[in-house]
Amino acid sequence: MKVAIFGSSGFIGKNLVKSLKLKTDVQEVSVRNISWRNNINIDTDVFINLVGKAHDHKGTATEKDYYFANVELVQNIFEVFNKSTADLFIHISSLAALEEFESTKPLVESDECNPFSVYGQSKREAEQWLIKQSLSENKKLIIIRPPMVHGSGDKGNLGLLYQLISKGIPYPLASFNNERSFISIDNFIFYIEKIIERYDSLESGIYHIxxxxxxxxxxxxxxxKEVLQKKIPDISVPKLIIKKLARIGDFIPFPLNTNRLKKMTSDLVVSNQKINVALNVRKLPFSAEEGLIKTIKSFKK
Structure with a gap:
């Protein structure tokens, strides 16, 4: 089995390459190289696309930048796949293509999409384009929608919370109670490996992990706090006050705004039943809590 991974330089890509190299022949393909199309191994079996733009920490990205990375490059890579002898195309999309803030029920693949940001909208457009394509004979297209992925090397919101608590700053949103879905990098890789092993049992389409x-x-x-062994009290600021502060952040520079508050305090739950049934997965390598403990411990190193 030979696997070509596109976009391997990021957090997910580095971890995925490291794991897959223990079991199969992995080629890392950089689309920054203008001759990338000619560099792909001719006998590649699986294309995995991780290319995309998610975060704009510098605030300089334009809408065009997002659509180039999340739509146009996806189209280019898929077209090369469809003309190749490879059998399987795994495209990593995002839950943001479906919903970015909250849901009152576990989200399934057939739910109506409600992307809010340019990131989510571009991810959804790529999904729609891929689904419309005619696959060459014996080929399969698997689109994966993960929620927030965390693990060693993660620079996302978990790291920000860790920095907050490590400095002894109390968490001010304890009055909110929510439930959210996450996925550890170990469980993410587990799903990808199972898809590669058992893709004959999957129908082309979208799957939540x-x-x-x-x-x-x-x-x-x-x-x-347990990992850091810190006893820091949480602060239960009344919800009404927090929501008013968040509204202020919608208009002036402030650490909290309405959208950020929703992401931190609302329910957003994903159903992974479809893929678990298709792959006959009954147990994942790590529970949600075990995965979080492993990730948070990695921040201490």
Whole structure:
């Protein structure tokens, strides 16, 4: 089995390459190289696309930048796949293509999409384009929608919470109670490896992956404090006051705004039943809590 991975330089890509190299022949393909199309091994079996733009920490990215990375490059890579002898195309999309803030029920693949940001909208457009394509004979297209992926090397929101607690700053949103889906990098890789092993049992289409259990933000704070062995009290600021402060952040520079508050305190749960049934997965390598503990411990190194 030979696997070509596109976009291997990021957090997920580095971890995935490291794991897959233990079991199969992996080629890392950089689309920054203008001759990348000619560099792909001719006998590649699987294309895995991780190319995309998610975060704009410098605030300089344009809408065109997002659509180039999340749509145009996806189209280019898929077209090369469809003309190749490879059998399987795994495209890593995002839950943001479906929903970015909250849901009152576990989200399934057939739910109506409601992307909010340019990132989510571009991810959804790529999904729609891929689904419309005619696959060459014996080929399969698997689109994966993960929620937030965390693990060693992660520079996302978990790291920000860790920095907050490590400095002894109390968590001010303890009055909110929520449940959210996450996926550890170990469980993410487990799903990818199972898809490669058993793709004959999958139909082409969209699949959600996530940890089997949900976790609240307050539970994450509790785990961080346990790992750090810090006894820091949480602050239960009344919800009404927090929401008013968030509205202020919608208009002036402020650490909290309405959208950020929703992401930190609302329910957003994913159903992974479809892929678990298709792959006959009954247990993941790590529970949600075990995965979070492993990730948070990696921040101490």
């Amino acid at each position: 996530s940890d089997n259990e949900t976790v609240s933000t307050s539970k994450i704070i509790e785990i961080i």
